[in-house]
Amino acid sequence: MKTATPKQWFDACAMIGGWHRTPPQFSTTAQLLGHMERFRIARALVFHSIAWMYDFRQGNAVLDDEIAAHPQLVPCYAVVPSATGETPELEHWDGLLRGGRRFAFRLFPRSHEFMPCSPGANRFHEFAAHRRIPVLVDIDEISWDDLWTLCRTHSLLRVIIGNSGTNALYGLFRQLRRLYEFLELFPQVRIETSLLCGFRNLEAICERFGAGRLIFGSRMPFWEPGSSIMRLQYTDLDPREKQLIAHDNLAALLDEVGP
Amino acid sequence: MSIRDALAAGLGFRDLALIDAHAHVGRWGSFYMADPSLIQLVRELDRFNIELCCVTSLLAFSVDMPRGNDEVLEAIRFAPDRFLGYVSLVPHQPLADCRREVQRMLDASDRIIGLKFHPMWNNYPINGDLYQPLWELAAEFCPLVLVHCWLGGEEPEANNTPDKVAQMAARYPGVTVIMGHSGGSRAGQLQCAELCRRRPNLYMDLCGSEFGNLWIERLLEHAPADKVLFATDIPFLGAGSPAGRVGYAAIDDAIKRKILRVNMERILATCTRWGRDRFRSSTPLTRHGLTSTANQPALQMGTHHDNPDQ
Numbered sequence: 001m002k003t004a005t006p007k008q009w010f011d012a013c014a015m016i017g018g019w020h021r022t023p024p025q026f027s028t029t030a031q032l033l034g035h036m037e038r039f040r041i042a043r044a045l046v047f048h049s050i051a052w053m054y055d056f057r058q059g060n061a062v063l064d065d066e067i068a069a070h071p072q073l074v075p076c077y078a079v080v081p082s083a084t085g086e087t088p089e090l091e092h093w094d095g096l097l098r099g100g101r102r103f104a105f106r107l108f109p110r111s112h113e114f115m116p117c118s119p120g121a122n123r124f125h126e127f128a129a130h131r132r133i134p135v136l137v138d139i140d141e142i143s144w145d146d147l148w149t150l151c152r153t154h155s156l157l158r159v160i161i162g163n164s165g166t167n168a169l170y171g172l173f174r175q176l177r178r179l180y181e182f183l184e185l186f187p188q189v190r191i192e193t194s195l196l197c198g199f200r201n202l203e204a205i206c207e208r209f210g211a212g213r214l215i216f217g218s219r220m221p222f223w224e225p226g227s228s229i230m231r232l233q234y235t236d237l238d239p240r241e242k243q244l245i246a247h248d249n250l251a252a253l254l255d256e257v258g259p
Numbered sequence: 260m261s262i263r264d265a266l267a268a269g270l271g272f273r274d275l276a277l278i279d280a281h282a283h284v285g286r287w288g289s290f291y292m293a294d295p296s297l298i299q300l301v302r303e304l305d306r307f308n309i310e311l312c313c314v315t316s317l318l319a320f321s322v323d324m325p326r327g328n329d330e331v332l333e334a335i336r337f338a339p340d341r342f343l344g345y346v347s348l349v350p351h352q353p354l355a356d357c358r359r360e361v362q363r364m365l366d367a368s369d370r371i372i373g374l375k376f377h378p379m380w381n382n383y384p385i386n387g388d389l390y391q392p393l394w395e396l397a398a399e400f401c402p403l404v405l406v407h408c409w410l411g412g413e414e415p416e417a418n419n420t421p422d423k424v425a426q427m428a429a430r431y432p433g434v435t436v437i438m439g440h441s442g443g444s445r446a447g448q449l450q451c452a453e454l455c456r457r458r459p460n461l462y463m464d465l466c467g468s469e470f471g472n473l474w475i476e477r478l479l480e481h482a483p484a485d486k487v488l489f490a491t492d493i494p495f496l497g498a499g500s501p502a503g504r505v506g507y508a509a510i511d512d513a514i515k516r517k518i519l520r521v522n523m524e525r526i527l528a529t530c531t532r533w534g535r536d537r538f539r540s541s542t543p544l545t546r547h548g549l550t551s552t553a554n555q556p557a558l559q560m561g562t563h564h565d566n567p568d569q
């Protein structure tokens with residue numbers, strides 16, 4: 001018997017750049033593109049390790065250089081909305097949008113030591129919500145209370161929740177009791193699938209909340225894409241649901257980004 | 260068609276029936292499991308063409324050893340051609356109870372294949388005094404032991420580090436020992452790999468090891484391919500992750516077959532009466548057209564790696 005396989009994949013979680021600890025599988029853009037080809041992943045939302053672990057502005061600039069020649073790579077910019085004013089003015093991002101650029105934001109409140117629900121941060125989230133720019137955040141980077149406040153305060157903000165997997169005991173697959181509360185109350189919240197590796201996670205969430213709430217992610221170069229791909233490809237969902245999760249949900253979110 | 264191409268085409272593992280070396284029955288209190296019923300477990304096995312699934316009870320090494328082990332027997336009765344069982348023993352229980360538990364389980368089903376120890380959850384070192392007589396029980400009754408094995412980070416007590424598990428494997432050379440989760444962390448996996456090279460009776464299973472951020476291609480640069488076992492940890496985790504990690508890896512199909520089935524089939528055929536009866540027609544390796552390279556480095560198996568990162 002043949003399993004219906006999604007025709008296209010759009011990876012919501014890939015990283016390029018070096019690493020300060022034991023290196024993961026790869027670091028360069030060329031290697032990422034090689035793996036995308038091997039796994040037939042058509043597009044990927046990418047952030048740069050410099051933006052996470054060193055300086056977010058420099059990392060975003062390096063990311064722009066790295067992906068300039070590769071339209072299948074969509075930038076995911078790290079932002080630090082705080083009273084220090086480090087994050088570029090809202091006008092900067094509006095300029096990019098008017099120029100036709102489409103992108104997402106990623107928050108690292110723990111790594112970058114900022115308050116994700118401060119008044120300054122709220123102004124930024126308000127802006128992202130009105131421009132329909134997706135905001136990705138991993139549960140290892142934010143407290144559950146802050147995440148709750150963020151989603152409740154900004155009901156239009158398109159938050160995509162993931163998990164970096166640095167500690168298996170707190171993996172996203174063990175957090176359904178919390179995640180269900182978010183999915184139940186906040187229709188704009190989606191879950192990225194790289195660490196939804198628990199038993200029947202995808203089926204259970206789809207059954208209860210619909211396939212629109214899940215977004216495929218590989219978490220390359222830390223996790224191998226075969227893990228996330230296989231889980232979705234051979235899951236007990238109909239072909240349309242698989243296609244939404246594999247590609248269409250994220251593509252639609254980015255299509256809606258605009259000034 | 261290669262395993263990888265068949266998977267990509269949606270055909271599954273159609274030419275290979277997998278064996279899962281480490282899975283469970285039951286639930287886990289700290290998180291929500293979406294319907295871990297026996298029906299759903301078997302559906303998951305079917306989805307990935309897992310013919311045989313070796314289960315232990317989550318309840319047995321939690322707080323109720325006999326009731327939990329009964330759930331293993333229930334699974335075997337529910338799908339007698341699919342499940343094999345490990346008896347979970349808790350070192351804090353009286354030795355006489357543990358001994359009775361092993362005998363009771365072996366009497367109840369010929370599909371009981373070994374013992375399972377969980378030194379982390381039971382918070383007691385695998386090489387400690389209380390475990391000693393339980394290892395003796397293994398040597399006497401069923402010489403196959405699965406141990407929850409993890410190094411570092413989340414398990415600071417260090418009750419189940421790879422070196423402690425290997426120490427017991429050295430003390431009981433007649434017992435085949437599977438290091439569950441391959442030591443979990445990246446460092447743990449590299450240690451397990453090294454220990455598996457040195458000790459003929461040591462093996463490592465893959466479930467949960469994705470958290471070590473080590474791709475299968477790279478793990479096999481260190482671990483002997485004859486010593487790595489496919490395992491799912493269902494219903495704690497899903498089977499898709501380990502099946503996809505191995506199935507889609509840039510390694511030779513012969514190596515994938517060993518990991519997905521042949522290595523565990525050989526263990527069952529060697530260590531269990533059930534396996535000897537079931538697989539007696541010929542040795543597993545020759546039936547699958549493979550040759551043994553036990554204790555040989557994986558890279559000496561040939562130049563099959565087409566890892567784009569090398």
Ligand SMILES: [Zn+2]
Pocket residue numbers: 281282283439492495
């Ligand atoms: Zn387990």
